[in-house]
Amino acid sequence: MNQPTTRQGVAFLLNGERVDLESIPPTLTLLNWLRDTQRLTGTKEGCAEGDCGACSVVVAEWIDGDLRYRAINACIVFVATLDAKAVITVEHLSQFGALHPVQRNLVEQHGSQCGFCTPGIVMSLFARVQNRDKQPLEDTLAGNLCRCTGYGPILDAANAVDADFAHAMFEPQHQHLRRELATLQHDEHITLEHPEGSFFAPRTTAELARLLQRHPDATLLAGGTDVGLWVTKQQQTFEVLISTARLNGMNAVKREAGWLEIGAACTYSDALQALGELHPAIKALVRRIGSTQIRNSGTVVGNIANGSPIGDMPPALIALDASVVLEREEGTRELALQDYFIDYGKQAIERGEFVRAIQVPPLDSRAHVGCYKISKRFEQDISAVSAGFYLELDSDGRVVEIRLAYGGMAATPKRAIHTEQALRGSVFNEASVIGALSALDTDFTPLSDWRASARYRKLVAGNLLRKFAREVATGQSIDLWPASETPS
Numbered sequence: 001m002n003q004p005t006t007r008q009g010v011a012f013l014l015n016g017e018r019v020d021l022e023s024i025p026p027t028l029t030l031l032n033w034l035r036d037t038q039r040l041t042g043t044k045e046g047c048a049e050g051d052c053g054a055c056s057v058v059v060a061e062w063i064d065g066d067l068r069y070r071a072i073n074a075c076i077v078f079v080a081t082l083d084a085k086a087v088i089t090v091e092h093l094s095q096f097g098a099l100h101p102v103q104r105n106l107v108e109q110h111g112s113q114c115g116f117c118t119p120g121i122v123m124s125l126f127a128r129v130q131n132r133d134k135q136p137l138e139d140t141l142a143g144n145l146c147r148c149t150g151y152g153p154i155l156d157a158a159n160a161v162d163a164d165f166a167h168a169m170f171e172p173q174h175q176h177l178r179r180e181l182a183t184l185q186h187d188e189h190i191t192l193e194h195p196e197g198s199f200f201a202p203r204t205t206a207e208l209a210r211l212l213q214r215h216p217d218a219t220l221l222a223g224g225t226d227v228g229l230w231v232t233k234q235q236q237t238f239e240v241l242i243s244t245a246r247l248n249g250m251n252a253v254k255r256e257a258g259w260l261e262i263g264a265a266c267t268y269s270d271a272l273q274a275l276g277e278l279h280p281a282i283k284a285l286v287r288r289i290g291s292t293q294i295r296n297s298g299t300v301v302g303n304i305a306n307g308s309p310i311g312d313m314p315p316a317l318i319a320l321d322a323s324v325v326l327e328r329e330e331g332t333r334e335l336a337l338q339d340y341f342i343d344y345g346k347q348a349i350e351r352g353e354f355v356r357a358i359q360v361p362p363l364d365s366r367a368h369v370g371c372y373k374i375s376k377r378f379e380q381d382i383s384a385v386s387a388g389f390y391l392e393l394d395s396d397g398r399v400v401e402i403r404l405a406y407g408g409m410a411a412t413p414k415r416a417i418h419t420e421q422a423l424r425g426s427v428f429n430e431a432s433v434i435g436a437l438s439a440l441d442t443d444f445t446p447l448s449d450w451r452a453s454a455r456y457r458k459l460v461a462g463n464l465l466r467k468f469a470r471e472v473a474t475g476q477s478i479d480l481w482p483a484s485e486t487p488s
Contacts, residue, residue, distance in 0.1 A: 053144035076228025143291025222302030258362030319388030
């Protein structure tokens with residue numbers, strides 16, 4: 001097999017036209033490039049952190065012989081990561097003087113007032129229509145904030161779109177994008193050199209390992225939902241930035257002998273179905289991680305590799321007894337996910353090493369699983385406390401195996417070992433849980449911050465365990481928000 005060669009620069013489509021860039025700053029955001037260089041000012045800057053959706057554009061990717069359209073936040077996506085993709089902005093939807101059906105319906109249903117957020121809403125709905133997406137409409141728009149309309153007219157407009165007509169109207173552009181993107185696909189490593197820094201997008205993990213040997217202090221970039229904020233909010237610069245997005249096979253979910261493996265470049269959107277098949281509680285949790293735009297960019301591995309104590313996935317994956325696969329030039333090794341987190345900002349990863357994948361063992365069909373996220377908003381918010389619980393019972397209802405993992409309660413995602421010991425061997429019910437809650441004080445000494453006080457966190461941690469006990473007893477999930485009343 002031939003080894004991939006190296007290409008200098010990136011090539012992609014912008015509104016159907018090819019763009020070749022050989023030397024750009026590695027952290028130049030798509031939003032700034034569109035507005036400042038291309039003068040495409042329909043794409044707005046609201047928050048510059050992927051929260052408001054005013055900057056939403058659509059990126060079309062060549063996947064399995066066809067195009068997949070995804071809404072993303074242009075404010076935290078770097079232009080250097082767009083090779084062999086197609087960027088579509090709101091200006092491209094109006095063809096020959098005719099509004100796209102999404103645009104026309106927003107006009108007719110009075111879904112726009114000041115208009116600042118409208119282009120981003122249009123692009124989110126356009127991606128939904130092009131993909132014939134069946135997720136709840138509220139989920140599609142959870143990442144698009146509007147201060148004027150109250151959302152009702154926007155939802156009415158979205159529901160009024162004739163998807164078949166919208167597809168037919170965009171079909172000429174779709175076929176053009178298919179033809180052009182097919183010619184841009186390649187299997188080369190990418191490099192960009194610029195006075196502000198170097199950018200690499202290797203095609204193989206072997207090349208990634210080699211780059212990390214040469215540049216051990218390089219910053220690894222996955223979806224950019226964290227790194228993008230380091231640039232836009234903290235004005236950080238990076239001498240060397242290495243993207244994992246183009247790694248062969250690393251954007252997929254693999255299943256083997258019941259095990260689930262999620263590759264380093266696999267986004268939440270790509271992993272959602274497989275994670276949801278593990279257990280409905282996990283699917284419900286992933287639905288609350290960020291927004292559609294964030295899930296389209298952010299990766300499961302990136303959320304873990306950065307080691308945040310309030311990351312949403314680590315508690316659930318620790319409860320499921322997941323492990324990380326670490327790789328460097330010398331070889332690979334596996335480590336229990338709970339042992340990967342050492343202290344705040346410190347993980348058990350050696351110099352030149354990277355997280356290649358997350359592995360989840362088969363889930364016992366009789367096991368009980370609970371995943372919880374407590375935040376001020378239902379979607380698109382950072383947790384004050386999160387939790388992942390795993391429980392196996394014997395025929396008498398006594399605890400055989402239990403793993404209780406929390407986020408937001410310590411400097412790292414952490415198991416409540418003493419609480420587990422207090423419950424192991426006991427009949428699992430709310431009474432035994434209440435009796436074991438004092439052990440939580442031994443397991444955790446949470447901090448107070450602007451998200452929550454230490455007292456609140458302790459109370460919530462115990463109440464989540466009580467909630468889990470009631471769900472185990474009844475066999476039903478106790479929803480804080482019924483589906484018909486889910487806030488957006």
